[in-house]
Amino acid sequence: MSGGTRLDQKVALITGAGSGLGRESALLFAAEGAKVVVTDIVPARVDRVVDEVRAAGGVAVGAKADVREATEMVGAVTLAVDTYGRLDILMCSAGVPEEGFGTLAFEDISVEGFSSMLATNLTGVFLAARAAVPTMKRQRQGTILAVSSMAGFVAYPGFPCYAAAKHGVNGLVKGMSLSLGAYGIRVNALCPAHGMSINFAMPPDAEVLGLSYEQMQPWDTKSSSIPLKLDRPPTLRDNANAALFLVSDESAYMSGVCLPATDGGNLARTSIIFPGDLGGDAGVLPESLATKVKEG
Template sequence: MARLNGKVAVITGAGSGLGRQAAQMFAAEGAKVVVMDILGDRAEGTVKLVTEQGGEAVSVEADTTVEADVARTVDTAVRRFGKLDIMWANAGIVSRGGVPSVLGGEQLAFEDFPLEDWNNVLAVNLTGSFLCAKHAVPALRANGGGVILMTSSASSFVAYHSIAPYSATKAGINGMVRALSLDLGKYGIRVNAIAPTHGMSPNFLMEQGAPVVGQSYEEVQGAWDPSVSPIPLKLDRPPSLTDNANAALFLVSDEAAYISGLTLPTTDGGTLARVAMQFPEDMASHPSG
């Protein structure tokens, strides 16, 4: 039997990247999916992929920072499909500075970080997740329980250069997951998060509206050579969006019925197991550090 047979799921930020991949996967596992994205054409593109594979989905153009939009998305799920079982607050943005610089973005010193940009990162990543949870709860309670999933990040556990605002919001998600799992468990609602390390989409770092890549950072870099990868686990293929979506699928399925309050590092490959200092073996494999 399909793992999400008869379930209804809302996935935010599902117009590209992990959200798009998961929408297709969830639908293939029997779920009816509400594809929410701030870009309506991207959301429609995901719905088209789902329906082409025989699944059922509907798109909603909405902004997770706008409470009325989030409420409308949940209402769409209930009106169209009769209930809500899964709310995945997946939409997120990265702060300007560090990581985007690898694609030629602007490098900012922390002391120059604009307050407006801080507020924007906070609104999308943390407030947006809060609003998704808030408006999902009544529908989940009416359904006798369900699942809230959030997308955190490895940067909530370890430091990444020059993205302190982003890291702060993702660490906030981890705290919210723990708190909500305690508060909402009495309603049969589980709350968890995934924290991807590798296998994420380059669209995350691109300008809004850029073409959907549909592959991970590692996949678009060309021929895979595990010997030069910084990932301790050496496999004969690069990490993919599917690897992260698989972990999400497990957490929203009944197989994880007694898992709540967890932030699970996904597609990690042992990366977070490292100590901070580098040993000669590391330097020999990765001379650039």
């Protein structure tokens, strides 16, 4: 595995590492010298990622683990410590979408669907962190990174409950940073907007594609609503690079931070849609609106 050392000899446990950003981060962290513990709810995906890391010259072990089960999170931490002697990094990447994936009216979202989504996306972060903290306290050192979302800042249409979960993750991260800082434990959240896995919208047994939503279609900056115009689409690696920074010593004095990775300028915008949103001159107002402005 070629040559980075930013995580040299660190031990990183990643939940939801069988696909998407979790998998991409496992591959990147291992390339940067980390010993990786791959966990996922789908055993076949765990085995595949462990094999991919090892094939590239990295170090990895893996286990099936469900973030909704406290005992399985304790078991994953035990695997890390028993195998490598310590745990330096916990990355909570497991996540599931809103029931109906944005197609349901709010009143048609079931209580069971809401509770199930929270169990993975919010309670799962709590259970994984709760399992890791005793080891990190003994070490007087550790880094916890929760994968949140841009939905932790603003809401996506059709995803009200998902937004609630991710706002909760951001709040949990801030609270943990205050509770755990005295032990040398840092806690941050990564909040992607773009460059996220197409597998998130697919069944758990689907082929792992390793591609973002934006990579699944021809890239055209003119039709993209992202204010930042680049000649390539955002990718999983863009988010994994931000995750790498947040778990490395380069961010040693960052804690309680919810980083809006890959927002591409979206958080800077107003809700009013201007012609420039699709690639023109953002300083040019529609003629009708400009007339109204002049008229006072």
